[in-house]
Amino acid sequence: MSIALFTLGGTIAMGGTDPGRAGVVTRLTGADLTAAVPGLDALGLPLDVRDTQAVPSAHLTYRQLLDVVDAASRAVTAGATGVVVTQGTDTLEESAFLADLVWPHVAPLVFTGAMRNPTLAGPDGPANLLAAARVAAAPAARDLGVLVAFADEIHAARWVRKTHSTSTATFASPNAGPVGQVLEGQVRVLARPERREPLPPVDLARLDTVRVALHTVTLDDDGGLLDGVAATHHGLVVAGFGVGHVPAVLVPALGALAGRIPVVLTSRTGAGAVLRHTYGAVGSETDLQRRGLLNGGLLDPYKAKVLLRLLLAAGAGRDEIAAAFVRHG
Template structure:
């Protein structure tokens, strides 16, 4: 290592698997994990001019098989790396659950160093593989002082998204990730990180122990749906997130069992629409948001059901206080602000 490279920032890269680390061994057999974190880094010579890389593979699984404990252990490991001198961290993983895992990491990340999540939509051996470009942009972001204090960011297709708002919006496009209603907070362009907006962060959660993770059900309302799953969830889960219709509405026959469930466990009311805040005082008919919130349900604000479930899980897992879930949503939904 020459003197110039020794002066570069140190970035810790951890691989969890996913498409970015997959190749197709045999035609027609489908892709599977086969590329290590070190292999990923070594395949991108341009990284040598951006940062010193500490690379390691933590797992080699599709992101659909990731669990809370793995992500919380990873957050603790990366925190130790930053304490030891890393100026930023990058996680590579599959994209299927990236919007959820990034939000989970953001909620527990208690460091000023940037934590960046990235992946790929095309396998490493595909023509036009996007993994190398995404990892290059992610490391560029993690190494940039302008990214400090912004929590967990998702970098895909040269766009920088806040973990709180990012959403996978397409099954296969390399431009699959978007932030509905806000757009990306920045871009990586010509090797530079350009931020155009930010969010005020809230106090992170303490990392709960692996054995103390709450079980939270996510239920989505559908036309003429029955309440069988709701009633089962109320008796076996620690919390429930409901994706209601429209601004946060349910059929009349859902009201009684839903309000009863809210007396047993924390129940969060979101919307299945995918954009906008849950209403609070527009409608007053049976099954409306006013009736449900008045009966004890917690509003999800503009969080979709996937992210509301992550937040509720951490809120229940880190406190025995009955009001902790409501307080967690009030702090993290009400505090969001867009600033130039």
């Protein structure tokens, strides 16, 4: 038995500078990372380190992440107790949610990273990696799906969000709170979210061609960016005001789009749900749903986009998409 560790780059792996280039860029290997973590040798399980996808997380693609998930799945099938993935924090919330939507195993798949690179005082990468490895090895973390371990907190991929651009306490779950903590080296699970069935297999060829747009509604929005979306994209996520509202001027365009492609209504606030039947004015959540928009529930716009694209890549029809957002939202 072992813990499989997949390293994808990011701040946690930035170890130095290259001559003539500003900022940290040099990548540390998985061996370098693990060598800098005191306490890993007391884990009780060896780490099987695999360096892959050495890119900033802003460069990651769905296909690359699905490849990592496939490799992690093979590691578990071959006997790994759990899996840790290190990557940059910029897209970690989306990566973890994507993985959670397709992860079929009871074994934990744990994402982590760092906000302070190893050239700075107080880098948080070693502590986060140790915590993630402990979670991946813990019997209590089994059947929780994909998790994020950061700052000794354990978050469900479905809920976690990056909430600050620089703070080491950036990851939080505004709607639910952390599902556990790592205390004195022990994994304490405080809540067990319901597991959803994995999505149907994704057609990778279709995935490469599926395009989903995201439109964030703003004050006095004229909707000009929505022109022609249905001709270039297969789906649309709308990040509306508050509980799911938009200016009245956008309503005809959104209704017309919903007749041609799936349009999912979410909230731009970062926490809380899109309501279903509280407000009735033009541009309200009730009005928009009546015009064909799908309710995104508690999913933030970024996770809604991930879910919609994977569903479209799996060939899901409108009814299947609506049902999936009921389950996951």
